[in-house]
Amino acid sequence: MHSSCSDGALAPSDVMARAAYHGATVVALTDHDQLAGLDEARAAAQALGMRFVNGVEISVTWRAITLHIVGLNFDTQSPELVNGLQVMAQGRAQRAQKIADQLAQAGVEGMFEAALVHAGGRVDLLSRTHFARELVARKKATSVRSVFQDYLVAGKPGYVSHEWCSLAQAVGWITGAGGVAVFAHPGRCIHAHEGDELELLHEFVALGGRAIEVVTGSHSKNQYKKYTQIAQDFGLFASRGSDFHSSNESKMEAGKVPELPHGLIGVESLFG
Secondary structure, three states: HHHHHHHHOHHHHHHHHHHHHOOOOOOEOOEEEOOOOEEEEHHHHHHHOEEEEEEEEEEEEEEEEEEEEEEEEEOOOHHHHHHHHHHHHHHHHHHHHHHHHHHHHHOOOHHHHHHHOOOOHHHHHHHHHHHHHHHHHOOOOOOOHHHHHHOOOOOOOOOOOOOOOOOOHHHHHHHOOOEEEEEOOOHHOOOOHHHHHHHHHHHHHHHHEEEEEEEOOOOOOOHHHHHHHHHHHHHEEEEEEEEOOOOOOOOOOOOOOOOOOOOOEEHHHHHO
């Protein structure tokens, strides 16, 4: 789940309240490349009777493909993780300016300042979602999801390629902080042939990755089956998550996540 500390629409405590309302019992806030919301989320979750697990979703570049690696149950004071994410934040700010420049060339001006408002004034948080919300506000698209058909993706105005951290860095930061590295929504990341995906999975496991997200708002039911088999083949623990950002932008509601398919071992079993 994501909060306003990255590209979610709600404050961390409001995200936790929403998850609790829908019956969640074990939760993690996994903001993009950011730990700022964890203290607020933890306090809210515990007050609501839920078990809280520290989380983060780290952006990775692998062979020019953007992946997301979730870290769970780590030490938030780990110097390597904290310093790594600070470098990521600087890169995010630089990318945002380039996105705004590209949109200006396409005739959509003033987008950096406008997107910054959606990000609560935090330049280090700026993401494509903040630009997408402003494009919807300007009636350039009907929804945040539809923005990515005409803007901000390869071949469209506002697209900026960006080099995030490496897979080895992301997994290393997480495991070095005592956490568990999870390959997030794999079905949304790999669009090349199956050999690339298998090679990536072997590399992820060799680096110390221990879990894969099977049930998520980004996966179809057929992908549930596919990644159930992959989890079993690679000996990976399984995770499930809504990938919630807001009630009108997400395919799955916070806390309303289907159970894992039979035969999988949930990643939460690693947390004692």
